[in-house]
Structure formats: C-alpha cells, structure tokens
Amino acid sequence: MNYLEIQNLEIAFPTPKGRYVAVTDINLTIGKGEIISIIGHSGCGKSTIMNAVGGMVRPTRGEITINGKPVKGPGPDRGIVFQHYSLLPWMSVYQNIFQAVDSVLSDKSKVEKKEIAEKYITMVGLAKHRDKLPSQISGGMKQRTAIARAFAINPDILLLDEPFGALDALTKGTMHLELLKLWNLDNRNKTIIMVTHDIEEAIFLSDRIVVMTDGPAATIREIEDVHLARPRHKKEIAHEPEYHQIRERLLELLMGKYSIADLKESA
C-alpha cells in the first residue's frame, strides 16, 4: 500500500524579499493504482507538490519516496503532463511523442519505439493528425498529445498538473473518460496524481481528494475519501448521496461563503 510516501515535506524558495515557504508539513501516503486529486485555491502550492514528486524541485525539508527509494530528480518512472501542455512547437504530434519515447526507452529498437509512439497516438485518437504541428491543432488535441506522450513512456506514476484547465466543458468530459479508459487498459496499475480547481472533476476521477489550505506555507487541510463504485457514470453518480455529501464538504472547505449576502455580512 505504501507505494509513494511524502513525509514532512517542506518546499521553500529564496526570493529577493526573503525565504518564501510554498508548502510545509505535507504528509501523504499513496497506494499503487490510486487516483489522487489535489485541490485548492491558486497559489496553495499544488503545482509545487507535483513538481517535487516529478523531481523538478528539491524539497527543503522532508522526503518523498517511491517504493522506499527517495526521489532525487526527474525519472522515467514518472510521466508528467504539464499545465500548459508544453509540446515542442516545431515538432509534429508524432515527433513530440516519439522524442520522449526515444529518449526514455533507449534500450528498445527503433522499430519498437516507433510502434509505441504510433500506438499511443491511435489510443488518444490523433492518428489522422499525427503530422500536424501543435499550432495547427485544438487545445483538446494538444492535451491528448501531452497525455499520449506521458503514457507512452509507460510510467508507473502519472502527474497531471491542471491537465483539463484550459478546455471547454464538453471536451473536458470526453478527456475524463479517455483518461479513465487509458487507466483501465493498464489494469488500473498506474498511480495518478492530479492537480485541479474543479470539484466535479475531482470527485468523478479520484479515489481520494486532498484539500489544501491557502498559501503561503500551505499544507493539507483535509483528505476526502471517494467510495463511489467504478466504473463511474457521470450522470448517475450525480444522484448518489455520497456525491452530494463530498461536493458539499468540498464547497464548504474551499468557498466557506455561498452568496454575496454572506460576503456583506462578514464585511
């Protein structure tokens, strides 16, 4: 169960105005194959935690371990989908995926690597657009390219930093299903950690939802378990009492206030 462990994590950055503590006292244990959402207001250090797990940022205190081994830097066991997709604009959809595969799976033959890239392009439904540049495809397609790139290197852990933030509601819904489809295809073995602003998205996808306090020096405020049975159906879970309970609780934690009238009272 204790697959990924975050212990007493603190991350601080030096700034011209002094030391800025982004997150502190983060303790979280994640099991293999779990889907975890981190939710909170802007600037609560969600991305910082992701970057730390990804190995892009070094903790200033505490430790992150995967299978008991401390994280020392980025590695092929973790696939990252960045907030802004981060596709290389001068490369086609295919090349963006192939370059990652070619770099990470260097022990495989060229033919095998090409097959892998093709397989994941087809999986996210971009076979027809494989030779287009990122500038020639829509936001949803860029997103799918980024997801295919992260999946193609076959990582044990997927780190998704607000992956669906820039998408319209319809595309978002489709992408949720595609993500779960890919997760299912791999026998639900991949651990997924996702940063989001979206409460419905978090409930629909996650096994657990980590709610952060506001930054600076943000920490975990509460962890909500989601027991809704899988496979989940978007329309059906909306009728489940548990869905509403969690939604209410999350709204309360994140919003506190529900109407303009509340704001006036407190002011």
Next chain:
Amino acid sequence: MKTQLELTAPLIQEEVIVHTPAKKVSAEPTPTLGQKLRPLLNSLQSFGYTLLGLGLMIGFWAWVSKITDNSLPGPVATWEVFKELVKDPFYDYGPNDKGIGLQLWSSLVRVFIGFGLGSLIAIPIGLLMGGNAFCRKVFYPIVQILRPVSPLAWFPIGLAVFANAGTATVFIIFITSLWPTLINTAFGVASIPDDHKHVAKAFGFSTWRYLTRILIPFSLPHIITGLRLSIGVAWLVIVAGEMLSGGMGIGFFVWDSWNALSLEKVISAILIIGFVGLFLDRLFTLIEKKVSYGK
C-alpha cells in the same frame, strides 16, 4: 536569465526581432473568384505605390538637377551612362579598368567570405553566451565595448596583420558581421522558455537531444535574424571599406568614378548597391520565414 540579459543590455532591444509567425489555418473554405483575385489586386496595388514613390524621387532628382544647372546629372543623362555600364559588365582591361559586374562580384565575394567567417565565430560564441551565465558575464563586456566601434577603425589593424589591402577589407567585414549575429544568437538561446526546458528534464533528454531538438530549433529564427542584420551592415561597410582599400570592388568603383568626375557613374553605382542590398535582405527574410515555426 532573460531579464538579466535585458537589464544589462538595453541596446539589444533595437536589434532583436520577435518572431510571431502567422497562424496557419488548416481548413479553409473554397475561395470565391473575388478572394482568388485579392492577392493579385494587393500586389498590383503595392506595385502602384512603389511606382508612385519612384516617380516622385526621379521627379525631385530631375528638379534638383535642373536648378543646379546639371552639376548634378539628371535622370536621363545617368540612364545613358547606366546603359553603357551594364552593356558589357564583365570586361577586363587591366587593373584600373574593369566592368561594373566584375567590381560588384568582387565586393560580393569579399562580403560573403568575411560574413561567413564572422558567422562561424559569432554563432558558437552566441550559443555559449546565451546558454551559460559564466560565458555571458565574461564575453558581454567585450561585446559592449567593441560593438559601437566603426568597423573602418579596424582597417589599419587588418593592414598591419595581413599586409594586404584586399584581405584587410575582408577582415573589417568579418568584424562587422560578428555583432548582430552574436547578440541575436545569445538572446535566442537565453529566451528558451522554462516549459521547453522542463520537457527536456522530465523526459530525460540527453545533452545532444536537448541541443538538436530544443535549443537549435528554438534559436534558429533568432540566429537567421542576426545573420540578416549582419549581412545588411556588411553590405553598408564594404563600400566604405573599398573606398579606403582601393584596387577593386564596387566601393572602389564609386571613388574611381568620382576621381574621373563622372557623377553619372557614381549615381548608377548607388542604385546598383541599393538593389543588391535589397536582394540580400529579401534572401535572408525568405530563409527566416522557412525556419520559423508555428507557435
């Protein structure tokens, strides 16, 4: 890194061109006849403006020529001489009497040798300066001191080192070509977005893969812009350089025509220099368009 470069180098701004290539639209509706004719009409229109401008210039020139009692030769007289010049541009009657085509060619060869050598030095140093803070701190003051110096000031040094006026001319073109390329290359590399660097980190790109798949593709448009500016300045400087060095070249031709009191030839040469300069600029603009990518 980017901000630091900008802070220490306000002069860079004027020479840096930001690349925002036009977005390509993938699916276009079939154009109507009017839409098909639109580009043709547009180019006809801009051709019309060009003709108007040229007409105004020639008119003004004729007027000045008239009021100065032809001490400035008029367009018609110049045209007669120009026709003579281009009738047999490649004749060679010894060292002091060569056709204008040969003179022009010799200048172009000098420019391309000097420019080529300059670029070979400037691009690698620019890459180093852009990618490495240590190199930037070491080289940048040197660039700042040497860049504002007129390349002609280097001519005596070239003469002393090479003991040959022709080689010294190539040397000043070499010096001229260094700065815009170097500065633009450094700027290009220094402005690689963190997003791209994160991709390289996250997917474990080797140094070679980072260079060939991220650094070079990103910086290439900036490098070509630098090259375009370099060759523009080199073409400016060659005329002045050859006036000093003598012997051969379009600059020498201008000076020689002045000594022979033929302003018609001088004006003809000015026009030719202008057109060649325009052609060189267009050539590099074309390459720039080729290497810029969609964003």
